[in-house]
Every structure is written in structure tokens, then in C-alpha cells.
């Protein structure tokens with residue numbers, strides 16, 4: 295099996311948009327959209343020596359039932375468990391603009407999805423990088439504040455096991471962070 299680059303994250307964070315940047319030859323086939331829940335199945339794109347797997351988003355999806363959301367979540371978990379050894383890098387895409395609001399909404403009832411997902415990837419020992427995506431939506435001082443909040447909360451739930459240098463500001467729109475990500479992909483690929 296060729297090595298896998300897995301793109302994971304909540305719905306509407308920019309996973310498929312990222313996929314378009316990493317696999318431009320498939321751009322026309324990759325659907326992106328405004329409403330959460332565009333990608334419903336795992337899509338695979340061969341790019342040279344590895345495969346990109348664009349996963350559906352977990353959490354809220356427009357026009358779907360709780361049952362469908364749970365099915366998608368189960369599918370993502372099963373995919374990660376089954377392929378943990380082949381995944382040379384998981385790219386966990388977080389919408390920086392929505393992270394604080396979602397974190398505050400869920401923290402009283404349970405562990406917010408993003409925190410749970412990162413802990414799960416660590417448990418499976420899958421090398422992971424986190425993208426704080428959509429930074430183009432912020433003014434400079436706001437993005438520093440939101441990035442610091444994101445890092446603080448992810449480090450908290452993973453009890454310091456996830457290094458903050460692997461949480462990078464990103465924008466699929468301006469391509470900020472793309473060079474850094476591509477270097478990480480190259481480096482991990484060499485090691486796998």
C-alpha cells in the first residue's frame with residue numbers, strides 16, 4: 295500500500311480546498327462549498343508516490359440527520375484505525391475563525407471534537423500537523439490571539455504531548471503556510 299496523507303477535521307474547515315492545493319491535477323473533481331457537509335465519503339487522489347485521502351468532516355453537517363453524522367464519524371474512526379500504519383501524516387484542519395466559539399459551546403458537556411480528534415491521532419501514533427485555517431479572515435493582532443488560544447487548548451487536552459510548533463497558521467485562500475506544510479510532507483515521506 296502506498297503511504298497515505300490523511301486530511302481530517304470538522305465540516306467546513308477547508309479540507310477539500312487544501313486538497314485542491316496539494317493535488318491541483320484533480321481540482322475539477324474536488325468539490326468545495328459554503329455549507330458544512332459537502333464531502334460525504336472518503337475521496338482518494340494518487341499524487342506521485344503517495345495517496346491523499348480527503349475525509350468528510352465530522353460534527354455538524356447541513357441537511358443531514360444525527361444518524362448520518364454518527365455514521366460519518368464512525369467511518370472516519372474506522373479509517374484511521376485500519377490505516378494507522380500507512381498514514382505517514384495526518385493534516386488536521388481547524389477553522390480558526392470558529393474554533394473559540396465551538397470550543398466554548400462544547401467544553402461543559404464533553405471534550406470538543408477537535409480536541410478529541412487530536413488526542414485520538416496521538417493515541418494511534420499517527421504523525422500529525424494542525425492547520426489553523428482561514429487566517430486571512432483576521433487582522434494581525436486578532437490572529438495572534440486566536441492562534442495562541444488554539445495552541446493553549448490543544449496542548450491542554452493532549453497534556454503537552456503535542457508540540458505547539460506543529461500547529462501552524464494557514465490559509466488555502468492566500469496559500470499562507472503552504473510552503474511549510476509541503477516541507478513537512480516531504481520530510482515525513484522520506485522517513486516513512
Ligand SMILES: Nc1nc2c(ncn2[C@@H]2O[C@H](COP(=O)(O)OP(=O)(O)OP(=O)(O)O)[C@@H](O)[C@H]2O)c(=O)[nH]1
Nearest residue numbers: 305306307308309310311326327331332333351466
Ligand atoms: N476565507 C477563507 N475561506 C476558506 C479557506 N479555506 C476554505 N474556505 C472556504 O470554506 C468553505 C468550506 O471549504 P471546503 O474546502 O469545502 O471545506 P471542507 O472541510 O472540505 O468541508 P466538508 O467537506 O463539508 O467537511 C468554502 O466556502 C471555502 O471557500 C480559507 O483559507 N480562507
Ligand SMILES: [Mg+2]
Nearest residue numbers: 309310332333
Ligand atoms: Mg470537503
